[in-house]
Amino acid sequence: MENTPTQIASQIRSMGFRMTPQRMEILAILSQSEHLTPTxxxxxxxxxxxxxxxxTLYRTLDFLCKNGFVQATHVGNGKMQYELTDSMHHHxxxxxxxxxxxxxSEIMQExxxxxxxxxxxxLMEHHLTLNGLCPDCK
Amino acid sequence: MENTPTQIASQIRSMGFRMTPQRMEILAILSQSEHLTPTxxxxxxxxxxxxxxxxTLYRTLDFLCKNGFVQATHVGNGKMQYELTDSMHHHxxxxxxxxxxxxxSEIMQExxxxxxxxxxxxLMEHHLTLNGLCPDCK
DNA sequence: TATCTTATTGTAATAAGTTACAATAAGAAG
DNA sequence: CTTCTTATTGTAACTTATTACAATAAGATA
Known part of the structure; x- marks a missing residue:
């Protein structure tokens, strides 16, 4: 399963949805960085x-999440961040x-x-954030 | 570690913070149900x-979370729910x-x-929500 | 290419959540 | 009980997120 904006675009079309400049713009931005907040x-x-x-932004993020192209991650208290669904990775x-x-990812896969x-x-989470104490602070 | 409103109240006081009717009211509500949204x-x-x-509500929830009396849980897309820190439990x-x-909790403890x-x-999460497919829908 | 259907967008109003700062009251000390 | 300190609250303004609905345009069909 690939995840460049163009490939996602054709997947969206083949699922019967429409591809719009707005969706493309959002995919382009998401493809360039991770952990982005809506703002x-x-x-x-x-x-x-x-x-x-x-x-439009919020609806599109929601749409992309529902269809698995984007992952929403919770970070700390309530803030959500969005990123393209990539290979599994966890923090x-x-x-x-x-x-x-x-x-x-081996540890998490096991x-x-x-x-x-x-x-x-x-399980269908591709990105989980686990809170606790790192070895140094423990 | 106990977690009735009264016991939390005295812990808050002994930590040098002040106990107010507002905090008490929120603790009372949280002690009566789980998975409550701020609204x-x-x-x-x-x-x-x-x-x-x-x-006051949002600040108090934040305060209670920071001090470990309350847990914030993310459920699905972005919604946060709050509850008193109890024994570990996961969904x-x-x-x-x-x-x-x-x-x-044995599985999760392992x-x-x-x-x-x-x-x-x-790890310090007492409550994690894992998304995926249940045995029947899989 | 022109037409049609309807998914998707923008608009306008509203709800949810946050911030800065002055007013209040919890708890300590006399 | 009264006074004092300052943590905590309320006020007002603001930012972020959501909803309902009419306007638009993507993509299918002829």
């Missing part, structure tokens, strides 16, 4: 397309020093596998 | 204390049928233990 995305949007409206965030660290065999539940 | 909590608050303001939510199910030994990171 950050909107700031970039209005630079490129002056009249871009909030409802730890230390409550003490705030440091953010990638977790090796843990996912184990969880799935024990519960019968198929 | 739900605020609705209950204005019934009991007519002039209760939003900033799966099926993306297909929406069914919400408790995960046995997974947490394993995660902690392999990464050196001390």
């Amino acid at each position: 950050q995305i909107h700031a970039q949007l209005v630079c490129k397309v002056p009249g871009f409206t909030e409802p 730890t965030v230390c409550k003490e020093c705030g440091q953010r660290k990638l977790i090796s 843990i996912y596998d184990r969880f799935e065999t024990e519960t019968g539940f198929k | 739900q909590i605020h609705a209950q608050l204005v019934c009991k204390v007519p002039g209760f303001t939003e900033p 799966t939510v099926c993306k297909e049928c929406g069914q919400r199910k408790l995960i046995s 997974i947490y233990d394993r995660f902690e030994t392999e990464t050196g990171f001390k």
Whole structure:
């Protein structure tokens, strides 16, 4: 499963939805960085397309999430960040020093596998942020 | 570690913070149900204390979270829910049928233990919601 | 290419959440 | 009980996010 804006665009069309300049613009921005908040995305949007409206942004993010092209991640208290669905990757965030660290995907894959065999539940999160204390602050 | 409103109140005082009717009211509401959104909590608050303001609610939730008395949980797309910090408990939510199910804490404890030994990171989440497909919808 | 259907967008109004700062009251000390 | 300090609240203004509905334009069809 690929995830360049153009490839996502053709997937959207083949699913019977319409491809619009607005959606393309958002995909382009998401393809260039990770962990973007709606506000950050909107700031970039209005630079490129002056009249871009909030409802369209929020609806599009929602649409892309529902269809699996984008992942919403919760970070700390309530803030959501968006990014293109990529290969699995996960973070730890230390409550003490705030440091953010990638977790090796082998570890998470093993843990996912184990969880799935024990519960019968198929996990679909590609990006999870786990809060706690890093080895140094512990 | 206990978690009735009265016990939390004395902990708050012994930590050098002040105990106010507003905080007590919020603790009382949280002690009576789980998975409450700020809006739900605020609705209950204005019934009991007519002039209760939003900033106080949000600041208090934040305060209680920062000090570990309350847990914020993300559910689906961006919505946060709050509840008193209780014994560990975790949920799966099926993306297909929406069914919400408790995960046995033994399974999660094992997974947490394993995660902690392999990464050196001390997890502090008491409540995690995992999204995916339940055995029936899979 | 012109026409048609309807998914998607923009508009306008509203709801939810946050911030700065002055007013209040919790709890300590006399 | 009274006074004092300052953490906590309320006020007012603002930012972020959502909703309802009419206007627009993507893509299908002829």
